[in-house]
Amino acid sequence: MRRTRVAALMLAALCLVSAAPPADDIKKHPECIYCGMDREKFGYSRMLIRYDDGTEVPTCSIHCTGIDLALHPHKGVRASLVGDYNTRVLLDAEKAFWVLGGDRMGVMSLRGKWAFGDRKDAEAFLKEHGGSVVSYDEVMKATFQDMYEILRPLCEECPSRT
Amino acid sequence: MNQGGWQTAWTSARSDRHDVLCPKKEDRLRTPLVSMVLAALLLIGAAPGGIGEDIRDHPDCPICGMDRQQYAHSRMLIDYQEGPVGTCSIHCTAADIAVNRHKRVRGIFVADYSGRQLIPATMAFWVIGGNRSGVMTQRAKWAFENKADAQAFIREHGGSLANFDEAVKATFEDMYADIKAVRERGRKQKARGMR
Numbered sequence: 001m002r003r004t005r006v007a008a009l010m011l012a013a014l015c016l017v018s019a020a021p022p023a024d025d026i027k028k029h030p031e032c033i034y035c036g037m038d039r040e041k042f043g044y045s046r047m048l049i050r051y052d053d054g055t056e057v058p059t060c061s062i063h064c065t066g067i068d069l070a071l072h073p074h075k076g077v078r079a080s081l082v083g084d085y086n087t088r089v090l091l092d093a094e095k096a097f098w099v100l101g102g103d104r105m106g107v108m109s110l111r112g113k114w115a116f117g118d119r120k121d122a123e124a125f126l127k128e129h130g131g132s133v134v135s136y137d138e139v140m141k142a143t144f145q146d147m148y149e150i151l152r153p154l155c156e157e158c159p160s161r162t
Numbered sequence: 163m164n165q166g167g168w169q170t171a172w173t174s175a176r177s178d179r180h181d182v183l184c185p186k187k188e189d190r191l192r193t194p195l196v197s198m199v200l201a202a203l204l205l206i207g208a209a210p211g212g213i214g215e216d217i218r219d220h221p222d223c224p225i226c227g228m229d230r231q232q233y234a235h236s237r238m239l240i241d242y243q244e245g246p247v248g249t250c251s252i253h254c255t256a257a258d259i260a261v262n263r264h265k266r267v268r269g270i271f272v273a274d275y276s277g278r279q280l281i282p283a284t285m286a287f288w289v290i291g292g293n294r295s296g297v298m299t300q301r302a303k304w305a306f307e308n309k310a311d312a313q314a315f316i317r318e319h320g321g322s323l324a325n326f327d328e329a330v331k332a333t334f335e336d337m338y339a340d341i342k343a344v345r346e347r348g349r350k351q352k353a354r355g356m357r
Contacts, residue, residue, distance in 0.1 A: 071225055076352075144337040151256060154330075
């Protein structure tokens with residue numbers, strides 16, 4: 001009886017979560033400007049970059065954010081925000097606890113890159129899924145390293161030039 | 163969390179590109195005659211025209227806006243099936259291909275550092291590093307048509323010999339630091355202008 005009541009409560013909580021209205025940034029920018037993916041569906045990895053010139057760029061992931069930074073190297077970044085993996089609340093990406101790797105497949109990249117506002121949440125994720133806690137600079141560097149995988153097939157059989 | 167869609171599309175795009183640029187050994191140059199015709203087409207017709215013709219058609223890099231005439235020694239040309247794109251460097255080439263992963267790459271060309279003519283990037287002798295400032299990067303990446311020229315450059319300026327794959331890998335390794343450096347330079351220039 002008690003178990004049924006707990007299950008019912010959990011179901012109700014899940015319904016409430018899924019019925020929660022999308023965050024403001026998702027309402028304003030429902031899709032990633034690069035890959036077109038649904039930012040509500042990928043709310044746990046979405047990002048929002050605010051540039052000094054007042055423009056903002058919504059993406060589905062740090063991969064697409066990296067692309068935007070590469071395409072606009074001259075633009076100063078005022079704020080980099082990322083969805084908390086658990087709560088989906090937007091966090092300051094530079095202050096977040098990032099988990100790189102683990103057994104959960106990433107978004108737009110095989111290697112996962114997840115952000116947590118609370119170190120305990122990051123460590124709980126690590127225990128269950130593996131990976132390592134890194135800084136924003138390190139995870140961004142890894143993002144670009146992983147982009148090499150896109151070009152690798154173009155030169156997999158490059159002649160040895162050494 | 164359905165993540166299969168982007169992955170399938172990516173794998174398919176990668177596979178297409180790989181087939182075009184790196185055909186399987188058994189498919190490669192099935193007969194000498196076909197290979198000779200292909201080589202001639204590449205050199206005469208299908209390849210970018212004379213030296214500088216691509217600069218006339220693509221005067222500015224679409225990523226950073228830099229003048230491709232000024233950076234003729236590092237410029238590149240991506241021959242997408244959807245239309246060619248001319249960049250200033252391997253840095254901007256990598257960025258352009260990363261964003262346009264859905265496009266079909268038919269060929270990638272790079273300027274010979276010494277002669278400025280475009281050559282297939284996969285066939286070039288690349289030099290990574292050395293004391294010459296790179297283009298859009300702190301660690302330079304230069305391409306040479308002839309190994310002797312690359313070795314002469316290394317004797318004079320340092321750096322190490324590499325192939326295209328290694329140059330691309332180094333480009334992505336350096337990319338975030340290079341973006342931050344460009345951003346920092348812009349910030350300093352702006353601050354100087356405001357004084």
